[in-house]
Amino acid sequence: MIIGVPKEIKIQEYRVALLPSAAYQLIKRGHQVLVERNAGAGAGYPDADYQQAGATLVDGHAEVFEKADLVVKVKEPLPAEYGLLRPARFCSPTSTWRRAAR
Numbered sequence: 001m002i003i004g005v006p007k008e009i010k011i012q013e014y015r016v017a018l019l020p021s022a023a024y025q026l027i028k029r030g031h032q033v034l035v036e037r038n039a040g041a042g043a044g045y046p047d048a049d050y051q052q053a054g055a056t057l058v059d060g061h062a063e064v065f066e067k068a069d070l071v072v073k074v075k076e077p078l079p080a081e082y083g084l085l086r087p088a089r090f091c092s093p094t095s096t097w098r099r100a101a102r
Helices: 020-028 047-053 061-067 079-084 097-101
Strands: 002-005 032-036 056-058 070-072
Touching: 002 061, 020 032, 020 047, 032 047, 032 061, 047 056, 056 061, 061 079
Parallel strands: 002 032, 002 070, 032 056
Antiparallel strands: none
16 A cells, blocks of 8 residues: 655644654555655654655655555645545544545
């Protein structure tokens, strides 16, 4: 499975949904992890940490949504991301995205 980690775009949201250590564990179990460049920087996890874990860095926000089988985020998608959503490919602690994706 390809797991995507986009950078959060909500104002003042610096967390990242998947830490490098979790990316490493997923990769070790046969998954591929795509991480948008600088996705973890605000939380203190530079791109180099994700590369060392074996993740693939991608330049574009939309590229993460396009290529991933599963996208993980901290916060719900914002209106700018609604067009990027595909059914059954999103994981967030909130469920408000379901209304937005319809």
